[in-house]
Amino acid sequence: MGCAISGSGLTPRTAESRNTEDEAPARLTPDHIQLIKESWKVIQEDIAKVGIIMFVRLFETHPECKDVFFLFRDVEDLERLRTSRELRAHGLRVMSFIEKSVARLDQLERLEALARELGKSHFRYNAPPKYYGYVGAEFICAVRPVLKDRWTSELEQAWKTLFQYVTGIMKDGYLEEEQSKRNHTLTSSKERPDKRNTAI
Numbered sequence: 001m002g003c004a005i006s007g008s009g010l011t012p013r014t015a016e017s018r019n020t021e022d023e024a025p026a027r028l029t030p031d032h033i034q035l036i037k038e039s040w041k042v043i044q045e046d047i048a049k050v051g052i053i054m055f056v057r058l059f060e061t062h063p064e065c066k067d068v069f070f071l072f073r074d075v076e077d078l079e080r081l082r083t084s085r086e087l088r089a090h091g092l093r094v095m096s097f098i099e100k101s102v103a104r105l106d107q108l109e110r111l112e113a114l115a116r117e118l119g120k121s122h123f124r125y126n127a128p129p130k131y132y133g134y135v136g137a138e139f140i141c142a143v144r145p146v147l148k149d150r151w152t153s154e155l156e157q158a159w160k161t162l163f164q165y166v167t168g169i170m171k172d173g174y175l176e177e178e179q180s181k182r183n184h185t186l187t188s189s190k191e192r193p194d195k196r197n198t199a200i
């Protein structure tokens, strides 16, 4: 299961911390983009396998993430998940998001819109940002054996930066949705006067 990731690039930010001025957004350089695109062509061939490995690893290293998933929270034996159709389908959904992200690397405003919506949907799934950083780390561990000697520290940095970029925006989307639900709840409670005060 071991997989050492160099550097500390994927430390997740806590749910409480926001994208403030002291937290510069991840910056994808043209070199990162080129490296990611080239390696994606190889990763793509093993997309289902990588999706499963990534999630089984995530649940092994951070069991608290499994509890967020209605479908998997009661599965005790993680080996069973390796052959689960549901986990395969879920892994493929996440990998196809990564595929779309790679395809939008030359149009970052489109990637941003996609990641923001994903963050909003994760608020609805009750999946808080403090866990997002774990996914990039497990993705890297899952793709390294696929890329074999094509793996380099520059490539690792490029993927880390993409995950930091995407998860930073997901987090903003999550917080926006949280705020909008809070405002909505406040407005509806003001619009619905307390019956005790209106009764004649």
Ligand code: HEM
Pocket (backbone or CB within 6 Å): 064, 065, 066, 068, 069, 070, 090, 093, 094, 097, 118, 121, 122, 125, 127, 128, 131, 132, 135, 136, 163, 166, 167
């Ligand atoms: C880089 C981080 C992540 C990415 C890119 C990602 C991506 C996705 C995608 C593409 C979906 C499919 C549905 C949709 O498009 O809205 C999804 C669903 C979901 N994700 Fe994530 N996710 C991430 C992190 C997490 C984490 C850390 C958790 C839990 C701790 C989580 C929990 C969920 C849940 C509960 C669903 C709904 C499951 C279902 O289909 O029933 N996600 N995610």
